Amino acid sequence: MKVEFVASGTDSEGALVVPVSGVDPLSGRAKALDTSSSGTVSRAIGASRFKGRKGEKLEILAPDSLTAERLLLLGAADKKGGAHEFDRFELMALGARASAALLTSGETLVQIETAEVKSSLDPAQTAAEIAAGFLLRSWRFDKYRTKEPEEKKPSVTTLRIAADDPKAAQAAWTALRPVLDGVLLTRELTAEAPNVLYPETFAARIEELRSHGLEVEVLDEDAMRALGMNALLAVGQGSAHESRLAVMRWNGGADGEAPIAFIGKGVTFDSGGISLKPGEGMDQMKWDMGGAGIVTGTMLALAGRKAKLNAVGVVGLVENLPSGTAQRPGDVVKSMSGQTIEVLNTDAEGRLVLADAIWYTQDRFKPRLMIDLATLTGAMIISLGHEYAGYFTPADEIAGGLDAAGRDTGDKVWRLPLHENYDKLIDSPTADVQNIGQGRAAGSITAAQFLKRFTN
Known part of the structure; x- marks a missing residue:
């Protein structure tokens, strides 16, 4: 228009x-x-x-x-x-x-x-x-x-x-227009049919953003395997589509200045894997790449505005499907961080993707701030409904910035707690950590506590 x-x-x-x-x-x-x-x-x-x-x-x-x-x-x-x-x-x-x-x-x-x-x-x-x-x-x-x-x-x-x-x-x-372009790109990616948008094609769409001034790098499965990203790879091993990790960089700040990093969950379709979701509403699981869609749109907006900062966007792109090669409940995988994860539920897969993506980002780029975005837990909707997005951070300064941004943009947010007492809920008798808590209690919090173990 x-x-x-x-x-x-x-x-x-x-x-x-x-x-x-x-x-x-x-x-x-x-x-x-x-x-x-x-x-x-x-x-x-x-x-x-x-x-x-x-x-x-x-x-x-x-x-x-x-x-x-x-x-x-x-x-x-x-x-x-x-x-x-x-x-x-x-x-x-x-x-x-x-x-x-x-x-x-x-x-x-x-x-x-x-x-x-x-x-x-x-x-x-x-x-x-x-x-x-x-x-x-x-x-x-x-x-x-x-x-x-x-x-x-x-x-x-x-x-x-x-x-x-x-x-x-x-x-x-x-x-203002570059911000709207980013929003519309996110909408388009999120709305796309999952037989059209899968890890390889999502990565190809991201590569098109080079024309907007972004540096783009895409890691295939061999490259991720060489880095030890076995948690991410395990999620996608049941799909005929190979997984990808896409990296977008905008260098608008001073040389050598530490970037802000955005990390997105990009499960282009989430059936739940062997821990299969109910059939009703499963079509909506094409939206499980929403975090990656937001990161991609954000990077486009930063480039369009010629933002005066260094930023990096990292999205883990996988498809979670059941098959003879899919990961099973009870599997143990070794993440890029070296920590081992007992997979008790294959439908708690987003945190596996993010665990490796977060570790890769902090290890390679040494960012001054990391923000990960994900459609991670249905428990968050139970807690807050559809009016507020829940977030976790141990830093009050970051929380203040997110709250202010939510008020300025109309995207309302609400801080939920992190505490070491929740950690015992994800302690595994078999591995360093398990990918779900014990029972239904504090489902979103235990997911955040899980991710916290992959930050330094």
Whole structure:
């Protein structure tokens, strides 16, 4: 979708979106349009229950004497009818509401007026955030739909944002767009079918990011075996698809400066292995590479923004399937760290992948901070539902940074405890550590305690 910025009040064809606020919804730009359309807007408001409150909308087709083919009024007032001050997330939601209403309308051009939106941000950033919400809401994964009716297909090809200072708004958008590109790449990877996205093809997609300035290295099974990454390799040994470890590097900081490292779990399909998952909902296990998808999107965003830091992204890519060659409950594997792991449940496989990926990352790159991301335990959803992402860290300073980032981005996070008393739950009578705890207690915590043993 093409995104462009023009001066406020510019005449538009296609669909014109006007946020309205205040006690009188017929004011400002809406009032000017009413005058130009010989009272069409005021008559439509009078014939409806539209009061201009946040969340309301009024669509007017073929407004008289306007170049726009349809006019969409979006409420931007508070419950009492006063102007509501939008924060960043509400601005994105405003753009998303416009997309939801118009994406499949048949219009190819949508123009959104932003000058009268009251916001806690400056006008340029306000315009950019509204555009971001429209773009994110417009994303669809429909590449495999072959019989969708024409009227249900997206029609919008150009989004035009009208702002008082279009050059400043364009500059704000230019800074924001790389982050959105990273988000959309993560969505695309996570949504892809598992027979299309498996370790080798995921690695190939990552190699394409070289064109964006990232250094990319892919380790095959022979290379990982030579390094002793037997925990990761054990997870994928039941699949016909070979495992991979992909390394992405962005060198935007000072030479020799220690990087920030992002490590992602990339189980492109998780059947549970011999410890087979229930059949219901197993199709969703294509999402078990979500951590690797986030790391890949993050690295693309850093490159797109020309971030002034050194960063490395490491993703372990495997497919966990049952077969005659799959690992079994009771197997013992030796990790890259030299520690031995008793595999009591093959469906607790993500921590095996991360154990080797984390050790490899800290051993090779000596990062100043490591953040691993993973769809690691269903127990976390039991704890926090779908509103917060749980995280673990022994460092209060890191926790403060993550909490602040969660508030700034809207991706809410919640810190859970680490404590040595949990360690006894993963002590193995056979090996150095076992890959699950004892019973169902503290399932997410014991997974974190397991990973902690592979950091130094």
